[in-house]
Amino acid sequence: VARWFESAGVLLAAAFALMGSDLHAENVVAGAESPVLVDVETFLSPELTVARTSSPDQATAQGRVAAWVRSSFLSSGLLTFLEERDSGRVVDIGGLCGQVSRWVDGVRVTQKNEPRVQGRPRSLAAHGGDVRRGFINGYRALMDQRARLTGTPGLSTWFDGAESRVLLRPTRIYSSLLNLWCEPRCQRSGLTIGPAMESLHRAVVRMENRPPGW
Numbered sequence: 001v002a003r004w005f006e007s008a009g010v011l012l013a014a015a016f017a018l019m020g021s022d023l024h025a026e027n028v029v030a031g032a033e034s035p036v037l038v039d040v041e042t043f044l045s046p047e048l049t050v051a052r053t054s055s056p057d058q059a060t061a062q063g064r065v066a067a068w069v070r071s072s073f074l075s076s077g078l079l080t081f082l083e084e085r086d087s088g089r090v091v092d093i094g095g096l097c098g099q100v101s102r103w104v105d106g107v108r109v110t111q112k113n114e115p116r117v118q119g120r121p122r123s124l125a126a127h128g129g130d131v132r133r134g135f136i137n138g139y140r141a142l143m144d145q146r147a148r149l150t151g152t153p154g155l156s157t158w159f160d161g162a163e164s165r166v167l168l169r170p171t172r173i174y175s176s177l178l179n180l181w182c183e184p185r186c187q188r189s190g191l192t193i194g195p196a197m198e199s200l201h202r203a204v205v206r207m208e209n210r211p212p213g214w
Contacts, residue, residue, distance in 0.1 A: 004115045005127035007034030008078075008096055009134020015076040017142050018043045022167055023078040025098035030113040035078075035096065041165040073135070083172065096131075097124045169200075 011034065015023060020043040027039040047070070069075055080094040092098050101110045114121040124131065142149065149155050177196060180186055186193040 001115055001117060001122045002127065002130045004034055004122075005124070005130035006134035006137075008124075009131040009136075010138035011035055011037070011134075012073055012076065012078050012131065013135045013138030013142065015043070015078055016073040017139070019045050019047070020076045020078075021045055022171075023076050023095040024081045024083075024093045025095055025100035025113055026093075028078065028095035028113050030115055035113060037095075042167060044159055044162065044164045045166055046164075079131070083170065173200075 014020075015037075020040065022039070022042045023037065027037060029036045029038055074080065076095075078095040079097075080092055081098060082090055083093050084090050093100075096113060099110055099112050101108055112121065112123075114123060116122070147154075177193075177200075180196070181193050
């Protein structure tokens with residue numbers, strides 16, 4: 001079990017180095033030897049910058065926290081991934097500690113991505129030291145091989161021309177708006193839901209090079 005969580009720490013270091021994100025519980029499976037990622041389309045995502053109309057000293061506390069998270073291993077979502085539900089309740093859907101629902105033999109089962117020994121789950125909280133040790137070892141290994149990984153030619157050239165998905169906002173926002181769009185009161189007039197949908201496009205309104213279709 002300790003080796004499983006140590007492997008999770010190594011995976012966390014790799015996700016941090018490759019700027020991976022969106023590794024919530026539904027994108028991770030608890031394998032026999034280590035966690036297994038099943039969706040890595042957001043790896044190598046570019047760093048997003050937000051134009052500021054005020055000085056950094058006037059940045060909000062929420063903005064400062066968000067910037068700090070983006071620059072740390074927490075940005076991967078593998079260790080923890082806090083999400084606010086429509087009810088206002090905040091839940092953790094992180095890849096290593098969040099709950100995920102899957103269909104097993106026709107039955108919907110809700111469980112965490114945790115290793116099990118004789119049917120008993122082993123939690124992340126009890127193996128924080130193993131995850132930390134794996135992260136340190138994994139990160140040091142990457143640093144030791146830095147020249148080989150980033151040099152020319154190097155392993156990083158394997159990703160030349162690769163496409164990566166960029167998440168401008170949590171995908172839950174889109175599903176919430178789509179559900180709202182299907183309500184009868186929003187079907188009567190486009191003015192009801194239109195402004196909410198248009199608000200998603202504010203980020204590209206002032207762009208000089210707009211995406212296709214704009």
